[in-house]
Amino acid sequence: MSAVPVTIGTRMPPPAVSADAPASGALLDTHGRVHRDLRISLTDRCSLRCTYCMPEQGNEWLAKTSILTLDEIERVARIAAAAGVTTFRLTGGEPLLRTDIVEIVRRLARIEGPEGHPEIAMTTNGIRLPEVLPDLIDAGLSRVNISLDTVQRERFRELTRRDRLDDVLAGIAAVQASPLRPLKINAVAMRGVNDDELVDLVEFAVAHDAQMRFIEQMPLDAGHTWDRASMVTRDEILTALGERWSLAPVPGRGGAPAERWMLDGGEHTVGVIASVTAPFCGDCDRLRLTADGQLRNCLFSTTEYDLLPILRADAPGSLSERGETKRDTDLDAMLRSCVRGKLPGHAINDPSFLQPARGMNAIGG
Template sequence: MLIDTYGRKINYLRISVTDRCDLRCTYCIPKGFSEFEKPKHWLSFDEIERVVRQFAAMGTTHFRLTGGEPLLRKNIVELVHRLKRIDGVNDLSLSTNATQLAHYADDLYKAGLDRLNVSLDSLSQKGIQQISGYDAKQKILEGLEAAKEAGFKNIKINMVLLEGVNEDQIDNMVVFCMKNHFILRLIELMPMGETARKHHYINLQSVIKNIQYKYNLQPSKKTHGAGPARYWESLDGTFYLGYITPLSQHFCQTCNRIRMAVDGTLYMCLGDEHHFALAPILKSCASDEQLRQTIREAINLKPEQHDFIEKPLKIVRNMAKTGG
């Protein structure tokens, strides 16, 4: 088992397969940004598979494919198929904006993908265009419908709340998720890079209380994956509301995850600039044991907690660079 210097078990690896995206969400990718990683620096599927095998051998059980938009990575279904057949990979999920999901949902399900998270910050055409830069509503809804038809259950809808932008969409999103049996997760915006800091985050504590009261929700013991969300549920158990509060009520003491960028860079914390480059050892003649030892050394760089509150200007990289 991978255990960091603070005694936390690391059992969750999030893997970015591309930093490219077909949307330009205002808190994720700066307007006019073009400094994407060159494809020649991306880890190959063989390299990603090797990394996952070593993490799985050390007790990591949960893996998530992210981006950018992971469905833009060519042959992504093949990667899902390969990773799901690794011993120890108990849970493989994927985060997507759903614009390409209608084309891939059925194949992803057949390849063994366990779960889907869909980023959707508004249900209005105007809201989606304001946040993402594109009128993508129809594609997103078609993607969600295709995922349901393919057989995916408990699809999570991730809604990042932005002050003055989408607070008025919360009730609509609750009703939408109730109707479609989606799990809604409200997320506080993290100040990742200059583009995210242009927005003001919304403290979720009062928001959750209002929704809990309005829809008669009760605390839930279910976790729905390996992430940090805390959940409420309806009295009949048919609707779940999660909330992720990295600023108003951080969960650093139980953080169980690290991220790997598309070029193989390991980031131990979203709120810290410490990182570790795996690519050099992957492209050398290092043994699997040497690779595992390198991963252990990287884990030791994981800080006790983030500095988003004390040092909001600390993180200069954007979310797409890090991996979702």
């Protein structure tokens, strides 16, 4: 089938995706990047209301009927794994708000691709972790990233519009006491908000056997209020940390979004994800699946590839000569066309850049 991107926002869609996308083999785009990581958003809803992500009130949530079911998520993941995807990262919104989260992890962990079973990771605010972490580990969860922008109680309440710091800290403690490693703590660095707390956050992470990772604030807020001047840059972050520790770069970054530095030559590291000032698009190996079934080949893409018509086609797919259902064949074709349509980079620093219409909570982290 031919892939039809869904235009999101006001930018014109890119040229029609070439029909000569390879029908098998690795998910290779036209710039030589092999894609092995699929970020799967499970919901656009969240238990917090972080100021840089979404408004406190008046959010337009995705219709419940459009949210992918457990079976649909598993089906897309199975096709992706067969095409070479080796990591599934569950995101949101807040993925732990899904009541079927343990079964989602269990189903995905059982999938087997050409290189074996995939790694199952999760990005979460950590609030429900003490309650569900043992079951998630038993189901096959491999790694956890927890978002924490401040360790100051009043500042946390102002940033998230919720008084839930103790719950997040309990989630971090639960992972620290578990076998899951590495534990990563993510913080968005914001000027005049938490830029005075960078060293404190690293010290907190080290004390909890975690890797601190700072993220440059990106134009992905639902209210479209992002201002480049309020963003704390990679260089500013490193300068602040360099006043406390000697920083030595960790080699072998590969396709990872974070550059890492060793602290004082020891075992602890800190990372910086500098999507704005030091883009790493040339090594990007990630695709995204939104909670409502849209494939995205870039976090900042203004086009999406709609899987719902395939997943919810009335007639069951007939078996092909290769033993695949037509529905699965169509999903694979859409996945490959999405990869083939990927641009060289996100162009944040180009004057023509347009912020995606969706906010980060609807795209998936």
